[in-house]
Amino acid sequence: MENFQEEYKISQLISKEVLDELTLEESAIIQEWVGRSQENKKLYDAIKNGKRRLARDKYVGGLDTEGALEKFRTKIVPPKRTVKMWPGWIGRVAAVLIIAFLSGGVYFLSRNTIKPTQQVAQTSLNPGSSKAVLLLDGGEVFQLESTESDSIRESDGTLITNKEGKLAYTGVRNKGLETIYNTVKVPRGGEYSITLSDGTRVWLNSESQIKYPVQFEDDKRKVWVNGEVYFDVQPDKKRPFMAMVKDVEIEVLGTEFNVEAYPETDRVLTTLVEGSVKLTKASEEIIIAPNQQAVIRKSEKRFTVKNVDARVWALWKDGVIYCESERLEVIMSKLARWYDANLFYMNPSVKNKRFSIEVKRYQNIDKVLDILAATNKVRFEVHENNITIME
Known part of the structure; x- marks a missing residue:
């Protein structure tokens, strides 16, 4: 590196990269810097391989909001005096790591406006991935993974394709055959998406499932769900779309909505993003508009409706x-x-x-x-x- 100012800039960018907050332009700056020399690459690897993170966690664990900025200024802009730096590459690593840890800590404070005083032990728990189980009408069971690419033919001739964590159905309903059903179950630590035969797109969160006709009937489209599911329903005025959730029926023509109804909870929570839906429980009916949320519990007869930012409730699928x-x-x-x-x-x-x-x-x-x-x-x-x- 040419000078300390550039070291400071690069260390800030690397700390943002570790926090997953780097822009494409900033990423390009880092990559250009890494490519300049083998020394830069070694320094980058040293920071990214965990040394920076462990030190930052230790630092943040004892950080106080009042002293953080002062400590940051002291380290980055020292008083005018002679400073004896460590010689060679090790000294440069230490200098950049100190800056990176401090900038990461201050950035953390500015983003969350909280006082970090606790440490969390490192863990091997990893986030979920695209995985599910497909149950065909005849009882066959298929394990679905995002890394696989399969084609399955149902008994009515419908082609089922599985690719990159997405299941899709294509074909035409044979009126001479009885309606057959498939079920997709997503386990803990999983997610999956489906495109039904009518073009409706469905996203399933962890521990969720949906049962649906392989080909919908001529007068209606009906599915059964539990867990958390997001629908982007294909418009079809001749065939209303109905989602059965516990003892609640959700009816739409064409719309986007999120429904949450896990078995261990006693509520059905429906959040409308676009269009309109009608919810029915026994004799109780209600229609909600975009950015409204309807909640009803097992022991209740009436829905409770409130205004929300509907997109927020669907962020999990994004x-x-x-x-x-x-x-x-x-x-x-x-x-x-x-x-x-x-x-x-x-x-x-x-x-x-x-x-x-x-x-x-x-x-x-x-x-x-x-x-x-x-x-x-x-x-x-x-x-x-x-x-x-x-x-």
Whole structure:
């Protein structure tokens, strides 16, 4: 590197890269710098191979908001005096690592406006991936993976293709044959998407499933779901689309909506993104508009409706975990499904504490737990796939 100013700039960019916040332009700057010399490449690898992260975690664990900026200024802009630097490559690594750790810590503070005082042990828990189980009408079972590419022919002639984590149906309904059904089940730590025979697109979150006709009938399109599912329904005025969720019927013509109804909960939560839907439970009916959310519990006869930012509730299908002022129990349940983890609460009262969080869905869980623990309201211990939650 030519001078200390450039070292500082590069260290900032590398710290942003580790935090998954790098723009394409900034990434190009790093790659150009790495390609200049073998020394630059060695320095980059040293920072990225975990040395930077371990030191940053140790630093952030004891950071206080009042002293962070002052410490940052002291290290980056020292008083005018003679400074004796370590000689050679090792000294340059240390200098850049110090800057990277500090800039990472200050950046962390500015993004989350919290006081990090807790550490989370490193864990091998990995994010989920595209995987599911397909059950055909005749009882055959197929394991679906995003890395596989398969074609399956159903008994009515429908062609089922599986490619890159997406299942698609093509064919024409044979009116002489009885309607046959398929079921897709997504396990913990999984997700999958389907394009039904009418062109409707369906995204399934972890621990969710859908049962559907291979070819829809002439007068209606009816599916059965549980868990969390996002629908982008193909318009068809002649054949209304109906999703059966527990004891609630959701009827649409063409729309986008998210439904959450896990078996262990007693609620059905429907959030409308576009179009309109009619919800029915027994004799109770209600129609909701975009950016409205309807909730009904098993013991209730009437729906409760509130205004929301509907897109936020569908961010999971776009690779984002988002919760705003949500109970810790709800947040941890989402994480447990996605990372296939077991949860243990040392004190049940911590479940009711509220947090806001927005993180990328495909990163290791320790980054997520770091953010929650840094509020100083909760602590975590991770062993294998078990997470213990403490105050």
